[in-house]
Amino acid sequence: xxxxxxxxxxxxxxxxxxxxxxxxxxxxxxxxxxxxxxxxxxxxxxxxxxxxxxxxxxxxxxxxxxxxxxxxxxxxxxxxxxxxxxxxxxxxxxxxxxxxxxxxxxxxxxxxxxxxxxxxxxxxxxxxxxxxxxxxxxxxxxxxxxxxxxxxxxxxxxxxxxxxxxxxxxxxxxxxxxxxxxxxxxxxxxxxxxxxxxxxxxxxxxxxxxxxxxxxxxxxxxxxxxxxxxxxxxxxxxxxxxxx
Numbered sequence: 746x747x748x749x750x751x752x753x754x755x756x757x758x759x760x761x762x763x764x765x766x767x768x769x770x771x772x773x774x775x776x777x778x779x780x781x782x783x784x785x786x787x788x789x790x791x792x793x794x795x796x797x798x799x800x801x802x803x804x805x806x807x808x809x810x811x812x813x814x815x816x817x818x819x820x821x822x823x824x825x826x827x828x829x830x831x832x833x834x835x836x837x838x839x840x841x842x843x844x845x846x847x848x849x850x851x852x853x854x855x856x857x858x859x860x861x862x863x864x865x866x867x868x869x870x871x872x873x874x875x876x877x878x879x880x881x882x883x884x885x886x887x888x889x890x891x892x893x894x895x896x897x898x899x900x901x902x903x904x905x906x907x908x909x910x911x912x913x914x915x916x917x918x919x920x921x922x923x924x925x926x927x928x929x930x931x932x933x934x935x936x937x938x939x940x941x942x943x944x945x946x947x948x949x950x951x952x953x954x955x956x957x958x959x960x961x962x963x964x965x966x967x968x969x970x971x972x973x974x975x976x977x978x979x980x981x982x983x984x985x986x987x988x989x
Contacts, residue, residue: 747930748953748974750854750888751781753965753984756958757798758784758844760979764829765805766796768839768847775851777981782853785860786841788869791817794841794876797825800862804828806838813862841873845880845887856977858912859891859900870896874903890933897927910955916943921950931955931974936964944972 755777758770762777766784774782785798790813802808802815806823826836839847841857848855857877861869870891877887889900890910897909910931911924915938924932931953934943939956947954953974959965962983965976978984 747951750856750975751779752969752975753779753981754781754783754856754955754975754977755779755981756783756977756979758782758796760981761960762981764826764833764836766798766839767825767833767836768843769826769833769836771844771847771851771853774981775853779981780852780854781856781975782848783856783858783977784844785858786869786873787812787860787862788865788872789813789817789820790815792868792872793817794869794873795820796839796841796844798860811862813865841876842880845877848887849881849884854885855887856910857887857889859889859893859896861891861893861896866893866895867899870899871903874900874907877907878904888930890931894923894927897929901928914938921946921952924952933957933977939968939973948972 755774757765759773763770763773784796786794787797789795797812801811806825808823820838824835825838826833859870859873886907888908888910890912891897892912908930910933911929912933914935916934933955936956936959955975956968956973957977959976959978960980965984968976
């Protein structure tokens with residue numbers, strides 16, 4: 746299995762211990778001993794790659810409206826941490842560039858999920874892939890993943906040297922054919938749809954299989970010992986110190 750990256754990956758930067766997709770989350774992950782993090786990148790109204798999961802601002806900030814229709818200046822005024830706890834009040838929405846810089850400073854490997862807003866698959870992938878190539882030019886490459894086939898195709902063409910992961914909920918019957926066509930390194934699937942048959946198929950094809958989101962320590966360790974390449978977790982306090 747060609748997997749050289751961390752096997753415990755903090756979901757959305759700091760998992761459940763910090764506001765998602767923030768620099769505070771990256772610091773919490775590093776402080777807990779995590780070596781790998783995952784986060785989502787979407788384009789702002791000005792076309793700037795920023796860290797956020799939803800297409801709208803309401804759930805994780807004190808703003809309102811669509812991310813793709815909000816300027817960088819407006820986004821810079823938002824609080825992306827207060828909803829999680831008073832100690833995170835005033836935490837900003839970070840740019841992809843700021844997150845990459847902090848990952849490198851903290852020694853964190855990153856799985857960058859390309860998270861396009863509706864209809865922006867190609868442009869998001871193009872900008873994210875090009876910027877990732879630049880930001881990690883002289884450092885170990887991040888892995889780009891996405892649910893969007895179009896985004897993975899564009900990322901492949903824009904920065905073919907960066908590894909990619911095919912992100913799915915339930916793996917389709919032709920997952921291996923799709924993965925090979927897209928030139929992806931790994932398959933990322935939901936814990937709900939993980940099974941021994943899928944693991945055996947991935948093993949035979951020499952494809953690293955990653956599972957999200959696993960928050961039971963015993964379950965996570967069992968998955969890792971069974972041959973799963975890595976797990977994404979919210980409860981980094983339970984697993985960040987685990988080693989084989």
